[in-house]
Amino acid sequence: MIFLHFYSIFAELRPDIPEIPQIASETFLRRDDARKWTRQAETLVDQGLPPNRSPVARLHTFGDLVDLHIADICAVGKPPRRSKAATLATLKGDLGKEKIGHLATS
Incomplete structure (x- = not known):
């Protein structure tokens, strides 16, 4: 029997600047990929940039x-x-x- 797990990330990223919050979501097959994407999105928001858009x-x-x-x-x-x-x-x-x-x- 094969079990296939998907890791979905939905984040409402609130920058320190009072603006409309950024919303980003993505689905991954590997948990490590999900964590990497989350770190990248948080870094971009901290720099005042919008989070990565899905391909x-x-x-x-x-x-x-x-x-x-x-x-x-x-x-x-x-x-x-x-x-x-x-x-x-x-x-x-x-x-x-x-x-x-x-x-x-x-």
Whole structure:
């Protein structure tokens, strides 16, 4: 039996400057990654900067999503092989400039 744990972090970060509090959240597979992200977000808030945005929040086009997928699978040590790389390249070429909000499932 396989158990998969996710570590979700939701933080309301209140800087010393009386402004609207910064809200940041992220989900991680590894607890160490969650702790690292939390430290980085706290450091940025202490410096008066907004916390890190999720990589998904920075996506604007379908091509960005394909690039994120390739980066994710390469990060775990399984880069796309010939067939998957060709499929992703075709998808990116055909739909890469489309805004994510304009895509439909049907």
